[in-house]
Amino acid sequence: MSDHTATTAPVARVVATPAALGCIDRLVAERGPIMFFQSGGCCDGSLPMCFDKGELVVSDQDVLLGRVGGCPFYIDARQYEVWRHTQLILDVGAGAPEGFSLPASEDEHFIIRSRLLSDAVTGWTTTQGR
Amino acid sequence: MTLTLEPTPVETAPVKGPTAYAAPGQPGSLVSLNPRYDNFIGGRWVAPVSGQYMTNVSPVTGKPFCEVAKSTAADVELALDAAHAAKVAWGETSLADRAAVLNRIADALEANLEMLAVAESWENGKPVRETLGADLPLAIDHFRYFAGATRSLEGRTTEIDKDTVAYHFHEPLGVVGQIIPFNFPLLMAAWKIAPALAAGNCTVLKPASPTPWSILKLAEVIADVVPPGVINIVTGPGGEIGKALASSPRIAKIGFTGETTTGRLIMQYAAQNLIPSTVELGGKSPNIFFADVMAADDDFLDKAIEGLVLYAFNKGEVCTCPSRALIQESIYDKFMARCLERIRLIKQGNPLDPTTMLGPQVSIQQLEKISSYVDIGLQEGAECLIGGKRTPIDGEFADGYYYEPTVLKGHNKMRVFQEEIFGPVLAVTTFKDEAEAVEIANDSLYGLGAGVWTRDGSRAYRMGRALKAGRVWTNCYHLYPAGAAFGGYKISGVGRENHQMMLEHYSQTKNLLVSYSPKALGFF
DSSP states (O other): OOSOTTTTOSSOSEEEOHHHHHHHHHHHHHHSOEEEEEOOBSTTTTSEEEEETTSSOOOTTEEEEEEETTEEEEEEHHHHHHHTTEEEEEEEEESOOSSSSOOSBTTEEEEEEEEEOOHHHHHHHHHSOO | OOSSOOSHHHHHOSSOSSOOOOOTTSTTOSSOOOSEEOEEETTEEEOOTTOOEEEEEETTTTEEEEEEEOOOHHHHHHHHHHHHHHHHHHHHSOHHHHHHHHHHHHHHHHHTHHHHHHHHHHHHOOOHHHIIIIIHHHHHHHHHHHHHHHHTOOOEEEEEETTEEEEEEEEEOOEEEEEOOSSSHHHHHHHHHHHHHHTTOEEEEEOOTTOOHHHHHHHHHHTTTSOTTSEEEOOSOIIIIIHHHHTOTTOSEEEEESBHHHHHHHHHHHHHHTOOEEEEOOOOOEEEEOGGGGSSSSHHHHHHHHHHHGGGGGGGOOTTOOOEEEEEGGGHHHHHHHHHHHHHTOOBSOTTSTTOOBOOOSOHHHHHHHHHHHHHHHHTTOEEEEOOSBOOOOGGGTTSOOBOOEEEEOOTTSHHHHSOOOSSEEEEEEESSHHHHHHHHHOSSEESEEEEEOSOHHHHHHHHHHSOSSEEEESOOSOOOTTSOBOOEETTEESOBSSTTHHHHTEEEEEEEEEOOOSOOSOO
């Protein structure tokens, strides 16, 4: 797993809002390095999960989408295939996380908003996907 | 009792036609409400070690209505202590006595059915007609099913040769950890607890963060019929106590229902402790309607239309929500028009009103997620046929988490067709023929449920076998009777629930290999 794939990309496949970046900075200051993993499935699936770095073992079947606030953001390769025509925007929503994710702040959780990428960009991500 | 979603129990419920049940704690309510609830450990109510509590919000009003323990790893340890203290006696309890306890749990739930139905509706937001007619009757039957299954538990013996016999016994695993979701708080508790207890195990259960209270109400009514320590319930944040429980070396198995990343974490923790796990992780279930459903305008067509509209059952917060409708193109216009007509009749609002069909989403978090999905669906070019926004509701429910029943028309590559939205949002598309229906239906990372609607029995069978899903409802949907195995293909999970095969999953196999021969082997 290379940590360098997406950082030099012309279009970032994951970006973060100022609110999310603020929460990341505070979390890192409090706990040390953290990581994100885009979830799927039941309940609070489809939300980004935030963990202490290394809590979830990533594999060669995971794609490093990019970095947000210096922290790696991964997605399962199979899910990436389905999502790669969209850019993910990490943001913060009201309420504590409902699953195993770390909270963004005392009563907030991380969320994903999405933006459609143009065909030209997704063409790029197709060839540079890993 | 009904095991279908027929509305009969609602109509025969002792209380009120159009009158709503009073909210828990309000004058005239069936449900008593304390300001604060502790953990249920060792048959007693135990305050969290940290002394901290968290607010529990009703999605009906968006307002807090009680507090529950904000537990830490220390409370999980207390629960594990209690479970381990109880495990030997419970594991040695005779099958007849174990079954009797499960039946007494069922009786206690039945005696409090209406109260628990109202409690769950208030906490989760699901319409009380569903909790009265489905969640509670199914939960009660689940305990009775496993009470019966326990009595049929038999070991096997094999005569290896005339002097050597292999005896096989089921032995309990001991203490298991179970983590359940918010969408069916009581029924998922029953699905997890009943087989674990039936097989002779003690459990430490973590309810979902948005819905901890109705299970504590359940604990209140069964506290006197279950031996202390056999069932322990600890409430709190998943990231803290979920992890503490799932990664504990003091559990012998972990059962989980939820999303995929936590599913991975659960399996990772289980691997690190070398224990088994069962994970159910959701789906994106196709519901397939062949042209012949419209061959006549009869009861069957009416049932098929309801079958499509069942995407709004429990506000779409169902792992098996039929959230992708695949309609044969020759009937699309006419069939969809009939379905939209039915969707427009959905009555949304206070879930404690027995005529309400669609309540609020469970939390603001879920509401926001649904909105963001509809947004990306529209960006991807989906056409919104109905709904597509929060439901404006006045008065005391104005701050509740209501979302309109929504239908998006598009194609299967869109994210709204590929990811579980967990809301009342249907993604609909068309297919030309049977082969294309199979191709589209199976073009998904998930494989939990599927529905097939046709008057042609041979086609129904072919489709059922061709679909890569753990359950294929055929000319029905959203039935969850005990005795029908439930679980996923592909990334929808590993393991099955809801069937007596669970007794194997919650047991060890003990083999006694006995020689009745007096003769030495002759090697030494």
